[in-house]
Amino acid sequence: MKGTQHMDQFTPKTMGQQFGRRSWAEPWKIKMVEPLRMISREQRQKVLVEAGYNTFLLKSEDVYIDLLTDSGTGAMSDRQWAGMMLGDEAYAGSRNFYNLEAAIQTYYGYKYIVPTHQGRGAEHLLSQVVIQRGQFVPGNMYFTTTRLHQELAGGTFVDVIVDEAHDPQSLYPFKGNIDLDKLEALVQREGAQNIAYVSLAGTVNMAGGQPVSMANVKALRQWSNQYGIKVFLDATRMVENAFFIQEREAGYADKSIAEILCEFCSYTDGAWMSAKKDNLVNIGGWLAVNDPVLFEELRNLVIVFEGLHTYGGLAGRDMEAIAIGIAESVQDDHVRSRIGQVRYLGDLLSAWDIPMVLPVGGHAIFLDARRFYSHLPQDQFPAQTLAAELYLDSGIRSMERGIASAGRDPKTGDHYYPKLELTRLTIPRRVYTQAHMDVVAEAVRAIYEERERTHGLKMVYEPKYLRFFQARFEQL
Numbered sequence: 404m405k406g407t408q409h410m411d412q413f414t415p416k417t418m419g420q421q422f423g424r425r426s427w428a429e430p431w432k433i434k435m436v437e438p439l440r441m442i443s444r445e446q447r448q449k450v451l452v453e454a455g456y457n458t459f460l461l462k463s464e465d466v467y468i469d470l471l472t473d474s475g476t477g478a479m480s481d482r483q484w485a486g487m488m489l490g491d492e493a494y495a496g497s498r499n500f501y502n503l504e505a506a507i508q509t510y511y512g513y514k515y516i517v518p519t520h521q522g523r524g525a526e527h528l529l530s531q532v533v534i535q536r537g538q539f540v541p542g543n544m545y546f547t548t549t550r551l552h553q554e555l556a557g558g559t560f561v562d563v564i565v566d567e568a569h570d571p572q573s574l575y576p577f578k579g580n581i582d583l584d585k586l587e588a589l590v591q592r593e594g595a596q597n598i599a600y601v602s603l604a605g606t607v608n609m610a611g612g613q614p615v616s617m618a619n620v621k622a623l624r625q626w627s628n629q630y631g632i633k634v635f636l637d638a639t640r641m642v643e644n645a646f647f648i649q650e651r652e653a654g655y656a657d658k659s660i661a662e663i664l665c666e667f668c669s670y671t672d673g674a675w676m677s678a679k680k681d682n683l684v685n686i687g688g689w690l691a692v693n694d695p696v697l698f699e700e701l702r703n704l705v706i707v708f709e710g711l712h713t714y715g716g717l718a719g720r721d722m723e724a725i726a727i728g729i730a731e732s733v734q735d736d737h738v739r740s741r742i743g744q745v746r747y748l749g750d751l752l753s754a755w756d757i758p759m760v761l762p763v764g765g766h767a768i769f770l771d772a773r774r775f776y777s778h779l780p781q782d783q784f785p786a787q788t789l790a791a792e793l794y795l796d797s798g799i800r801s802m803e804r805g806i807a808s809a810g811r812d813p814k815t816g817d818h819y820y821p822k823l824e825l826t827r828l829t830i831p832r833r834v835y836t837q838a839h840m841d842v843v844a845e846a847v848r849a850i851y852e853e854r855e856r857t858h859g860l861k862m863v864y865e866p867k868y869l870r871f872f873q874a875r876f877e878q879l
């Protein structure tokens with residue numbers, strides 16, 4: 404496979420695999436540190452009220468351990484920082500663009516590349532070009548920014564993920580899979596010409612970082628070929644998805660992450676990417692397609708919203724860091740330790756019977772706020788409450804992924820009531836140690852013990868778009 408054979412020499416087995424001892428350790432050592440600050444409980448109470456009980460509105464200097472997101476919060480390597488110094492800040496035709504293009508072609512296998520400032524820039528362009536007003540966009544569970552751009556382009560998102568994804572206790576190994584019967588029913592009901600494309604994400608963020616199997620994407624490709632429907636991939640955490648395929652799917656145990664990634668992408672027509680996750684950078688995104696006609700349109704539109712097609716809103720140095728980050732991200736030992744750390748936290752919490760989404764997914768622990776605060780109805784924002792309580796207890800910042808994130812149905816104006824009401828403890832890549840995970844686990848246990856005395860929240864300010872980012876709450 405193009406560009407992947409040479410990776411093998413860089414992916415030696417871990418000590419655990421060689422000797423049957425510990426299964427993973429971080430494949431790096433720390434060269435620079437950033438001190439953490441801890442404020443008192445009284446100060447946390449004050450800033451939490453000022454932030455309207457919304458963890459997005461806290462100042463980061465008031466946070467002790469920041470598990471808000473894995474987006475743009477990772478640590479870059481010494482190679483990436485060295486690459487930043489090689490930034491070619493030309494307006495047009497920067498050498499760093501060509502390095503980025505080559506990295507995406509090599510590791511993801513797509514032909515044509517459009518850089519964007521971050522993932523939603525790519526979602527915007529793709530939605531505007533590929534969706535016609537009134538069309539449907541089926542996908543394996545919504546994602547906030549993705550669905551909004553699909554709706555702004557006149558599309559209607561339809562959830563066609565397997566039922567197991569909506570059940571936090573189901574141990575199904577590929578809870579990100581698309582249910583092809585649901586997809587077929589949609590086509591029978593609405594007609595293939597009214598389907599813009601299939602919006603496939605690997606892994607599925609809102610379901611708890613759950614993977615899609617290779618068998619599922621292959622079957623999806625066959626299905627979509629009969630109708631001439633395109634499949635576009637949200638590749639934001641596709642490297643992590645490849646790890647689960649390697650671990651769980653027959654026939655992939657001896658394939659490298661790089662090989663699995665490239666094979667998976669080959670069943671899709673293109674991808675959009677928030678490089679701030681898998682690609683190990685603090686800012687950036689891209690769009691990649693195989694169809695030259697579609698590419699022409701995208702590369703023209705990017706100039707309107709992001710910048711010329713050889714920088715798309717990014718500095719040359721940022722593109723260089725992404726190119727290097729892509730090669731680092733597909734190293735087997737990197738992915739193993741990244742997911743190993745998430746699992747370490749998951750195992751601690753499971754041992755204390757803390758309710759959460761199982762199996763533990765790729766990038767985060769998703770606490771099941773419905774069961775955590777079983778006395779709170781969903782319109783008292785249990786997941787938002789949990790995020791606020793965790794901050795108050797220990798200065799740990801997490802994020803709501805429940806009714807506030809789901810927003811409102813643009814047609815009826817009612818809240819969407821998602822089955823999953825989750826609080827996400829998102830682990831940044833290469834940033835925290837196992838000792839930090841111990842502190843987090845103890846804090847979650849402490850608020851779990853106090854759960855029956857916890858009050859819910861009411862929303863007192865609701866912005867029009869993506870309300871969870873800026874909404875304000877008061878305690879009931």
Ligand SMILES: Cc1ncc(COP(=O)(O)O)c(C=O)c1O
Nearest residue numbers: 474521522523546548608639677
């Ligand atoms: C699955 C998924 N898709 C798309 C995005 C949007 O990317 P960005 O935040 O870079 O705009 C994100 C990040 O929040 C994401 O998690």
